[in-house]
Amino acid sequence: MAITASSAWWFLPFVLPLCFYVAFTDLSRMKITNQTVIVLALVFVVIGPFAMPSLDVYLWRLAQLAIMLILGILLNGIGAMGAGDAKFIAAAAPYVALPDLRLIMALLAASLLAAFVTHRIARATGLRNLAPHWASWDQGKKFPMGLALGMALALYLILGALKGA
Template identity: 30%
Template sequence: MLEALIFVVFPFCMVFAAVSDMLSMTIANRVSLILIATFAVVAPMTGMDWATYGWHFAAAGLVLSVTFSLFALGAMGGGDAKLLAATALWMGFSGELVAYLVNASIIGGLLTLLLILYRGSSLAVLTGNNVFLRHFANDKLGIPYGVALGISGLIMYPSTAPVQWALARLTAL
């Protein structure tokens, strides 16, 4: 059961956040809350020691303080800031967190360039009424960065400590 939570909750939340941001330009608070609550309950049951557990929360706090500052400056959406912090909680201070942030930056940059090109093309006029593309086509809106965060989270998640623990448990059976 614990392994199922590890394999399902985080990926589902990443996909939900990406699709939600694509469709509504928002990431619901419940996505971040589910990620935080699930980690808070699951991590100790995986045998994670309390010091490491605390460092995971410290990583999330640091990421939240930086992203909240970016939100206050208008450089980032609030949902994106909270999702980044909740994702950092699962990764802790690790190479996975650095890779997640770098991947999200690269994917977000590519998404931004593609949207600039798309929004300036006649294709945006033709497809602008499509429910999945309407926010992509609207040049008055920002970039649905939750898409990049979701993709990056899915890329890095298999190498996180909870997934590695769950895989080890399943292979030991």
């Protein structure tokens, strides 16, 4: 992994609760709040200078945020993804070391599959009664991507803390 264990440990205590919150709000309300993605971005802005190995790495990671925000706005504009998903991806982008792009894509694919199957099973069974008022149960084909996105970022940082450079 290209992310350093030190960087991952710096970010993990702040980012992990945000990932859980994103998953919860997307499941319960089908919404990733602006406040949450702003806090996620601000954590990087504030903690990043201490966690990154150099200023140029920090600045390139901030550029990743801007690039992914523009791409997310375009994808949202054509209806390929929700606005909250696009903003979360942008806010999460600086946490990912660019050489780990294949790893984060694999984690996202696995998280998406696990989240989708779990959500559909829970929705179709009595497990749904544990949270009967969640908006995601009644969305037809729509799926709360925040569950998978939060899981992927959390897993990436956990793996980085345990196996990072």
